[in-house]
Amino acid sequence: MLIHPLVTDTKTLAALCDRLADADFVCVDTEFMRESTYYPDLCLAQVASSEEAAAIDPKAAGIDLAPLLKLLVEDDVLKVFHAGGQDLEIIYNLTGKTPSPLFDTQIAAMALGLGEQIGYTNLVAAYSGVQVDKGARFTDWGRRPLNERQLDYAIGDVTHLAKLFPKMVEKLRRTGRGEWLDDEMAKASDPATYANDPEKAWTRLRLPNRKPEVLGRMKALARWRELEAQDKDVPRGRIVKDETLGDLAATPPRTQAELAKVRGLSAAWATNNIGERLIAALEQAGPLPADEMPAREAQRPGLSSEGALIADLLKLLLKIRSKETGVAPRLIVRGDDLDALAAGVRDGLPVLDGWRRDAFGNDALALVEGRLGFAVKDGKLTMSRISD
Numbered sequence: 001m002l003i004h005p006l007v008t009d010t011k012t013l014a015a016l017c018d019r020l021a022d023a024d025f026v027c028v029d030t031e032f033m034r035e036s037t038y039y040p041d042l043c044l045a046q047v048a049s050s051e052e053a054a055a056i057d058p059k060a061a062g063i064d065l066a067p068l069l070k071l072l073v074e075d076d077v078l079k080v081f082h083a084g085g086q087d088l089e090i091i092y093n094l095t096g097k098t099p100s101p102l103f104d105t106q107i108a109a110m111a112l113g114l115g116e117q118i119g120y121t122n123l124v125a126a127y128s129g130v131q132v133d134k135g136a137r138f139t140d141w142g143r144r145p146l147n148e149r150q151l152d153y154a155i156g157d158v159t160h161l162a163k164l165f166p167k168m169v170e171k172l173r174r175t176g177r178g179e180w181l182d183d184e185m186a187k188a189s190d191p192a193t194y195a196n197d198p199e200k201a202w203t204r205l206r207l208p209n210r211k212p213e214v215l216g217r218m219k220a221l222a223r224w225r226e227l228e229a230q231d232k233d234v235p236r237g238r239i240v241k242d243e244t245l246g247d248l249a250a251t252p253p254r255t256q257a258e259l260a261k262v263r264g265l266s267a268a269w270a271t272n273n274i275g276e277r278l279i280a281a282l283e284q285a286g287p288l289p290a291d292e293m294p295a296r297e298a299q300r301p302g303l304s305s306e307g308a309l310i311a312d313l314l315k316l317l318l319k320i321r322s323k324e325t326g327v328a329p330r331l332i333v334r335g336d337d338l339d340a341l342a343a344g345v346r347d348g349l350p351v352l353d354g355w356r357r358d359a360f361g362n363d364a365l366a367l368v369e370g371r372l373g374f375a376v377k378d379g380k381l382t383m384s385r386i387s388d
Contacts, residue, residue, distance in 0.1 A: 001159055002052040006151060008060035010067070016047070016054055017067040017075075023049035025078040026071065027161040028099070030087045031141040031154055038229045038236065040090050043141035047071075048158035050166070055154050059144065065094070073097040080165050082106050082120045082157075084188065092194035102189040105161065108168050110184070111177040113326030120157065127164040132156060180331065180355050198226035205242055207294065208250040212287035218249040219292075220285035224278060239274075240264065252282050310368060311342035317367055320383065321360050332360050341368060 007013050020026045031044040045056040045068060058065055072079060072091055079099040081087055083106040088098050109118045114126060121132045139150055172178040187193060202222035208214055222245060229236040240248075244264030253259055256279045260270035269275030315338060322329045333351040340349060341364055352361045363383070366372035375384040 001048070001050070001162070003155060003159070004052065004054035006146070007054050007056040008063060010062070010064040013056060013063065013065070014067040016052075016056075017071040019052070020047060020049055021071055021075040021077055023051070023077055025049065025080050025103070025162075025165065027080045027158040027165065028072065028084070028087060029081070029154070029157040029161070030090055032086070032090060033140070033142050034235075036234065038233045039093055040086065041142060042090050042094070044146070044154055046154050046158045048155075048162045050162055053155055053159050053162070055151055057146075059142070069095050072099045076101070078103055080105065080161060082123065082161055083117070085193075088188065089194045092191055096191070098189050098191045098194065100189050102185060103165070104185065104188050105165060105168060107181055107184045107188060108172065110328035110331040111180050112168065112171055112175075116328040116330050120161075124160045124164060127167050128160065130160065132160065177327075177355075180327070183350075184331065196226065196230070198223040198230075201226040201236075203294075205245065208246045210293070212290075212293065214249050215288035215293070217252055217282055217285045218245065219288060220281045221245050221249055221278070224281035228274065228277070240278075248278075248282070253279070255279070307339075307342045307344075311339050313367060313374075314338045314342055314364055316374070316381075317364060317372075317383070318360060320381065321363065325359055327359065332356055333364075338364075341365075 004016065007016060027046075027048045029046045030042060031046075032040040032042050034040040042058045045058060045065075047054060047056070047068075056065075056068060057063065069091070071077070073095050078101050080103045081099075082104065084102075084104050088102075092098050105123060106118060109123060110116055114123065118126075121134060124130050124132050133153065133156075137153070141150070169178075172181075199219075202215070202219040205218065205222060207218060221240075225236055225239050225245065228239045232239075241264050244262065247264070248262065253262060256275050257270045259265050259275045259278065260267040262269075265275075269278070318329050318333060318338070322332065333356065337349050337351050341351065346352065349361075350356055351364065363372055366385075371386055373384050373386050375382050
């Protein structure tokens with residue numbers, strides 16, 4: 001494989017991307033810093049096909065990343081990532097789009113007996129026996145110049161990926177499991193996954209209680225914090241911690257002066273502009289509308305004590321089937337679906353449709369309906385059919 005020198009100019013980048021657009025696939029990785037910023041700071045981008053690889057310096061003077069961004073979000077070539085969530089977030093922030101078509105090797109590993117969240121180092125070792133040197137992982141990628149060890153490490157992340165990806169695809173074809181990944185790949189490429197909508201920021205927080213007035217204030221405060229963090233480009237926790245937001249929502253101060261007494265806030269908030277904006281957000285907050293209220297656990301199909309035992313048996317069955325098939329449990333069924341199945345729900349459950357039904361759903365139904373039981377044979381837990 002041809003390894004190019006560090007790309008630092010637009011002309012070289014454009015020529016590289018033109019060639020990669022005609023490749024069978026392009027492996028992509030990024031190095032970034034985000035400890036002190038709201039948005040990840042892209043410091044390096046690495047790309048590789050089966051024939052060539054390069055690292056691109058986004059911080060090089062005068063470089064325009066437009067050719068790279070076009071390759072990633074417009075060209076039809078398949079883009080390959082490993083655990084690409086943060087890489088995709090960066091691309092989304094720069095373009096408002098996500099790469100498509102997309103393949104994530106960590107997701108694929110769930111169907112190939114390698115667990116739910118296999119790391120890149122272990123994946124490379126599993127397919128090639130190579131032990132990746134991760135010593136440069138936590139270096140300062142924003143500092144220039146980048147040294148040879150950093151660049152070797154960064155390029156390795158895509159060159160190894162370019163070698164193992166075809167092997168994974170071939171194994172998926174042999175096992176007939178390629179379509180099993182469609183749902184997870186679709187989620188990974190959905191732009192909504194990476195949009196930090198201030199209006200929805202409250203849904204990621206632990207809620208103090210279910211009172212509409214409190215939740216309305218929580219929504220307003222979370223929106224306010226998100227906008228402050230975006231505007232200042234700092235982590236949201238640098239504005240206000242989650243715990244403090246909860247306290248403010250549950251016991252709101254009546255005046256800005258009272259902010260000086262709130263645990264987790266500086267006394268200066270009693271008189272400064274950010275404190276004024278916080279109070280304004282609280283004053284404008286109304287009760288959370290009924291159609292936005294989070295669902296109660298009791299509003300789901302409830303589990304009796306017997307149902308809870310059935311759910312536990314289903315989890316045991318899932319563990320057995322997952323081990324037998326070499327498929328990660330999370331790819332087969334979500335925990336909520338197991339509970340719903342135990343509670344008697346049959347309609348609208350993904351586990352009772354398509355390949356999931358064949359791999360687990362039919363046996364799960366048989367267990368719930370008393371047609372399948374556990375047995376111990378030769379010291380091992382097995383499943384046995386129960387005749388009528």
